[in-house]
Amino acid sequence: MSETEDIWDVLMVGAGPASLSSAIYTTREDLSTVIYEKGVIGGLASTTDWIDNYPGFAEGVSGLELGEQLQQQAERFGAKIELGEVLGIKDVGKYKIISTTDGDVKARAVLISTGSDYKRLGIPGEAEYYAKGVHYCATCDGAFYREKRLVVVGGGNSAVQEAMFLTKYAIHIDLIIRGDKFRASEVLIHELDKFPMIKVHMNTTTDEIVGSDGKVTKVVGTNKKTGKKVDFPTDGVFIFIGLLPNTGFLKDTGIELDEIGLIKTDENLETNIPGVFCAGDVRSGATMQIASATGEGATAALKIRKYLEKNS
Amino acid sequence: MAKDITIYTTNTCAYCVMVKKWLTAKGKPYQEVNLDETPERAEEAYKISGQLAVPVTVVTKDDDQKEVIIGYNLAKLAPAVS
Numbered sequence: 366m367s368e369t370e371d372i373w374d375v376l377m378v379g380a381g382p383a384s385l386s387s388a389i390y391t392t393r394e395d396l397s398t399v400i401y402e403k404g405v406i407g408g409l410a411s412t413t414d415w416i417d418n419y420p421g422f423a424e425g426v427s428g429l430e431l432g433e434q435l436q437q438q439a440e441r442f443g444a445k446i447e448l449g450e451v452l453g454i455k456d457v458g459k460y461k462i463i464s465t466t467d468g469d470v471k472a473r474a475v476l477i478s479t480g481s482d483y484k485r486l487g488i489p490g491e492a493e494y495y496a497k498g499v500h501y502c503a504t505c506d507g508a509f510y511r512e513k514r515l516v517v518v519g520g521g522n523s524a525v526q527e528a529m530f531l532t533k534y535a536i537h538i539d540l541i542i543r544g545d546k547f548r549a550s551e552v553l554i555h556e557l558d559k560f561p562m563i564k565v566h567m568n569t570t571t572d573e574i575v576g577s578d579g580k581v582t583k584v585v586g587t588n589k590k591t592g593k594k595v596d597f598p599t600d601g602v603f604i605f606i607g608l609l610p611n612t613g614f615l616k617d618t619g620i621e622l623d624e625i626g627l628i629k630t631d632e633n634l635e636t637n638i639p640g641v642f643c644a645g646d647v648r649s650g651a652t653m654q655i656a657s658a659t660g661e662g663a664t665a666a667l668k669i670r671k672y673l674e675k676n677s
Numbered sequence: 678m679a680k681d682i683t684i685y686t687t688n689t690c691a692y693c694v695m696v697k698k699w700l701t702a703k704g705k706p707y708q709e710v711n712l713d714e715t716p717e718r719a720e721e722a723y724k725i726s727g728q729l730a731v732p733v734t735v736v737t738k739d740d741d742q743k744e745v746i747i748g749y750n751l752a753k754l755a756p757a758v759s
Contacts, residue, residue, distance in 0.1 A: 504689035
């Protein structure tokens with residue numbers, strides 16, 4: 366701690382790649398650093414089966430392994446990770462008071478890097494069959510679908526990557542894409558050719574998840590070109606249709622968000638509240654890449670150091 | 678008090694790792710049933726939890742009562758193992 370009172374130099378919200386990277390820098394600058402994580406250390410990246418576009422891993426790296434390495438590296442220099450949730454942030458001038466599930470904590474600067482979570486479709490059956498056939502984490506729940514049929518919804522990198530991962534278990538996958546083309550990278554689209562058990566359905570909406578006896582039996586969609594309803598018999602559905610920022614805990618803080626709920630920052634990655642910084646997927650303008658998140662984390666650390674030098 | 682803690686996991690499940698890390702940090706020993714290594718026990722996990730998801734943590738209390746916690750849910754895990 367920086368003072369006789371228990372005040373951390375930096376408190377980071379969320380232990381994803383952005384803050385773990387930032388913590389490597391802040392701790393090496395001898396800034397006392399604590400990170401609060403309510404979910405998975407390593408963030409959404411840790412739930413990803415395989416990461417091929419993060420520099421430094423010639424053959425790629427599993428999301429779990431990357432998260433583990435980032436954690437160990439940050440802890441090696443003294444970062445402390447607390448498994449708890451941040452509920453709010455209050456600026457009281459010289460420091461901030463951060464309310465957490467373990468009580469109030471003080472810090473001179475705050476870095477918000479809470480990332481995002483997978484969006485819900487909001488269709489009938491989705492909530493009813495959650496974890497009983499409807500899933501958002503292939504690496505967690507794929508193992509329940511050995512020799513079964515699956516539907517994967519989405520046309521971006523996550524949907525394509527996770528559909529390929531699920532072929533470890535499933536015998537057939539219908540990949541339903543609302544638009545007329547993939548949003549995934551070219552490399553992943555070409556990779557799909559190696560998986561004949563994945564059948565791609567473009568221009569198809571996902572309208573309803575139907576089940577009986579507590580288990581999913583089919584997904585009903587609509588072919589946008591013909592207007593006809595299409596049934597996809599299945600044992601389960603994995604949904605990867607984009608990301609939703611984790612900013613719910615900021616609603617009473619006065620921190621400015623953009624129209625989709627991402628945190629606005631200036632060129633110093635600082636929010637409208639002095640001493641509160643933001644990096645990674647939750648930042649307005651972020652490119653939603655792990656490499657960008659770790660880069661932003663490092664930048665934020667240097668900006669935080671400057672802020673603390675000026676305001677100590 | 679918890680007499681036994683058993684976690685159903687898979688190799689790639691990050692939330693399973695978090696449950697194990699949290700229990701280790703709290704000094705609580707546990708047994709692990711890895712469904713990638715013992716796929717025949719997936720049905721057992723489903724019967725216990727009613728869900729096709731991991732992690733599933735089964736806490737057996739001193740009086741042999743069982744509490745089942747689905748997911749990485751500290752609000753439920755903490756009182757269950759205390």
